[in-house]
Amino acid sequence: MIFNVAQLMKEPVGSGASYEDDIAEEQVQLDKDLTIVGPITGHARMRRVNQGLLIDGWVDLTLGLECARCLKHFEQPEHVTFEERFNPTVDVVTGTPLPPIEEDDVFPIDEHHQVDLTEAIRQAVLLAIPMVPLCKEDCAGLCAQCGHDLNLGPCDCKPEIDDRLNVLKQLLQNE
Known part of the structure; x- marks a missing residue:
């Protein structure tokens, strides 16, 4: 889930510059305690904003969960949306390092001008998992x-x- 955004970062702010692409990953391990069954598919839209990029989109995936009542393993499809800010660590024109990002809710654009959406999607998926996963709504346990x-x-x-x-x-x- 890595995208090169060098060209988009060269666009002026407010020009309406954006880039859209599909997400298709066959085998992804987002978290050691999170089981993903099958591929992850989705879509991402990247827009140039004042400090960097605003990236939003969605992913469809199937999670392998354990029922909280009967302890059986089951698969649950999820549609997860995300929206995150990404700030550059290196100036795209000059190549000089930029001051470190001091905000906790902003992800970095690496020195090769690549955005990795894996962590942003991992956090969104973890928030989408139900607190009490049930194999079916009326599980007797x-x-x-x-x-x-x-x-x-x-x-x-x-x-x-x-x-x-x-x-x-x-x-x-x-x-």
Whole structure:
């Protein structure tokens, strides 16, 4: 997901200069804890702004996740949008180094005038992952006593009775 933006960086600010390209990556490892199944496809639009570039776009990918209720692995397609600023580290005309970027939310354009969208897309994908991934909306989960997958049917366990409710049981028997 690397693009050469030297020509775009030479354009004057406010000229409406932009560059669009498709994203197609077969095998990408965005994060060690993130499983991507299949290719990543998408589109990116790069526009010249005052300090550097504003890049926005989207990617489609399939994530391999684990259900929070039944612990089964499943695949979930995602459509993730992103928009990030990229500032140069080297002047495109003279080749002299520029002062370091002091903002946390800005990505660098390297000394070869290339933009790598991998980190921006990784962050957008991590934000798109649900906090509680479920294989299906009505996942029944696992039995708390025997661990049986309740999506396959009920188990033979008898429901646990909270010991604190025994007092109520005795009151019912006295009447």
